Amino acid sequence: MVVFRKRCTYDAADFAASAVYTGERRLVHVTGSGVCPTDGWTLELAAEPGRSEATGSLAVALREVPADRSRVRVLTRVCVDDWFESPRATEVLVHTPAGDLRIPIAEPHPDRLRPAELDQEPVFQLLSEPTA
Numbered sequence: 001m002v003v004f005r006k007r008c009t010y011d012a013a014d015f016a017a018s019a020v021y022t023g024e025r026r027l028v029h030v031t032g033s034g035v036c037p038t039d040g041w042t043l044e045l046a047a048e049p050g051r052s053e054a055t056g057s058l059a060v061a062l063r064e065v066p067a068d069r070s071r072v073r074v075l076t077r078v079c080v081d082d083w084f085e086s087p088r089a090t091e092v093l094v095h096t097p098a099g100d101l102r103i104p105i106a107e108p109h110p111d112r113l114r115p116a117e118l119d120q121e122p123v124f125q126l127l128s129e130p131t132a
Contacts, residue, residue, distance in 0.1 A: 008034035008041060008064050008078065010096045017058075017092040018106040028058055028086045028105055032094070033079045040067030043080035048095065058105070060087035062096045 015032030034043060041064060048059040062080065086105075094101040 006037060007097055008036040008043070008082040010034045010098060010101060012103060012113065015092075015094060015101060015103045016106070017103045019108060021108065023025065025085055026087050028084050028092065029081075030060065030084065030092055030094075030103070031079070031081045034062075034096075035075050036064070036078050038067050038073055039076040040069070041065065041076065041078050043078050045080055045082040045094075047084050048064070051064050056090050057093040057102075058084055058086040058091070059093045060084065062094050064097060093124070
């Protein structure tokens with residue numbers, strides 16, 4: 001007897017999170033994927049503000065949106081990708097319908113951090129008057 005899944009499945013190894021510094025803010029880029037029972041599914045990440053930061057985690061909910069019509073049952077990998085602001089989190093806690101995943105946040109190498117003054121608008125100086 002073949003049993004068909006009705007939900008997507010997830011593995012923490014299929015997710016990644018990395019910090020990006022803009023000079024004013026720290027953003028966390030979260031990417032990942034799940035295996036869904038048919039094609040046509042979409043995955044969405046949404047911040048859960050009340051459950052973040054106090055624990056050192058950026059809490060996000062992973063929502064599944066099933067295919068809009070009946071499809072052939074073929075397991076399909078579906079990707080998800082989103083950005084969140086988080087000044088202090090060290091990990092992302094992804095709440096999936098199947099359970100929670102803990103994803104460590106990769107920090108950029110210190111040599112790759114840009115000083116805040118480099119993030120300002122460039123200043124151009126007119127060196128000579130244009131000739132006609």
